[in-house]
Amino acid sequence: MWTALFKQMLGKMIQRGQLEINLADGQKCAFGDGSGEVVSLTFHDPALPRKIIQNPDLAVGEAYTDGRLTIANDDLYGFVALAIRNIARNSGRFANSTIWWQRPLVGIRKSLRRLQQRNILGRAQENVAHHYDLSEDLYRLFLDEDLQYSCGYFRTPDDSLEMAQVQKKAHIAAKLDLSPEQRVLDIGCGWGGMALTLARDYGVNVVGVTLSREQHRVACQRAKDMGLDGQVEFRLMDYRDLDEPFDRIVSVGMFEHVGVPHYGEYFAKIRKLLVSDGIALVHTIGRAGPPNATSKWILKYIFPGGYVPAMSEALTAIENENLITTDIEIWRLHYAETIRHWREQFEANIDAATHMYDADFCRMWRYYLAISEASFRNDRQVVFQFQLSKDLNSLPITRDYLYDRVS
Known part of the structure; x- marks a missing residue:
């Protein structure tokens, strides 16, 4: 049968x-x-x-x-x-x-998806540890030198992974409309690359928060090695425990771990932490279609508690928290190209990965990278960038300032 x-x-x-x-x-x-x-x-x-x-x-x-x-x-x-x-x-x-x-x-x-996304404080740290507390050496096998574990920005098809990640950071910095000495919060700072780049290249002071002990350790060491530890502070904490003002807030590749039941909480915290004329930039994988559910395999083995939002879900939460959406950008195929580079580099270094872990782990990661690339190339997976503010006058009235800064 x-x-x-x-x-x-x-x-x-x-x-x-x-x-x-x-x-x-x-x-x-x-x-x-x-x-x-x-x-x-x-x-x-x-x-x-x-x-x-x-x-x-x-x-x-x-x-x-x-x-x-x-x-x-x-x-x-x-x-x-x-x-x-x-x-x-x-x-x-x-x-x-x-x-x-x-x-x-x-x-x-x-x-069941809302129940699976109940990322309360203790569970959120466990979920993060499952994926991000793996060895730094593993991620160095396939990421760029700056350890950017999010979508690069390919201005031309021939851009290298390194170039695409540099361009991604510059594009986000332009959207933040930064000025020297501003206080910037990086929610979900990863191994510190975005925070360190903003501090070094734009003269801002950055607080980066993460729930990953391994990422926090690496980020702190990088700041010290670059001589930026007086300008960048990395904290091992949940963003929900913050209570201080920031001129700018950036969050790259973290919103996918928030969960629909916590969207209101997330955007309410952004609103509370922003100064009156502050700007936030949220960069997240998105679903170019109606709400759905996360793959059971992904939930079990790769990203427990993870969920890719539909635009309607994110915008409803933004509107309910009385934030102004000042710009929305959708990146198509950029993540497919990013993950292609990751997949090819991981496979080129498969012997080293197998030595760190084992053959089953490497097959699991090959499968994760393959289905991720195929989803961005063949299905409705995209990247959303939401630029947010509390004041209509916080930004120039045209988008020219973005391209003046990144050209």
């Missing part, structure tokens, strides 16, 4: 391309319209069709990670890109690519 249902599900889902599957019992099946390069999978677990029917993204990710699913020529990216292109073909709505018995499961997953 399970094999027949599995074939029915894949027959409905895979309409374009070529997917061949060699089942554990020796059966072979093919799906798609015959276009493009064939992607061939082999199942080594006879229970895998049932598990995929019950929970597709979790079952496939786990099976690839532990070797119960292998791919011809190890073409992982080719496989996940084929799957995501087909799942996304109906305006990115996964429910339209399912069949009748799966729809209740999709509905349940959506209904």
Whole structure:
């Protein structure tokens, strides 16, 4: 029964391309319209069709990670890109690519998403530690020299990863409209690259906050090594515990960890901490479609408590907290290119990563990077930048000042 249902599900889902599957019992099946390069999978677990029917993204990710699913020529990216292109073909709505018995499961997953995003103080630190307290050496295998773990800004297709991250920081700095001696808060400061760049290049004083002990350790050491420890202060704390004024607030790649139940709390804190003519810039992965739910595999193995917001969810919270949205920018495909560089560099350094951790961990991270790139390239994943203020007069009335500063 399970094999027949599995074939029915894949027959409905895979309409374009070529997917061949060699089942554990020796059966072979093919799906798609015959276009493009064939992607061939082999199942080594006879229970895998049932598990995929019950929970597709979790079952496939786990099976690839532990070797119960292998791919011809190890073409992982080719496989996940084929799957995501087909799942996304109906305006990115996964429910339209399912069949009748799966729809209740999709509905349940959506209904549970607010519970999964209850990132109260203790849980928030645990969630951060799961991903960001991994070794600094691991991240240095695939990130740029400044350890920017967020979307770069590719002004041309030939830009290197290093250049794209420099341009990202300059673009954000322009949107903050900085002046020397201003106090800047960096919410979710990572390994300190943004804070250190703003202090060094723009003469501002920065407080960076993170819940990751490893990131805090690295950021503090970097500030000391650069002679900026008197100008940049990194604190191991939750942004919700802050209670002091700032001229500017920047938050890059952190809003994805806030959770919908805490959006009001997040923007209320930004409003409270900003001075009357202050400016905030929130840079986040976004969903160019209606609200949805986070992949169970991502929640379990990569970003516990994580969620990619729809614009409607973020803007509703911004409006409810009486902040003025002074600018919105949407970056398309920039993150796909960023993650392509990360994925290629991680794979080039796979032996070193395996030595640090193990083969299963490396397959898990290869899968994470592959599905992330494929989602930004083939589905409705984008990046939102929200520029916010409390006063209509805080910024110039045209966007010319942005490009004057970054040209």
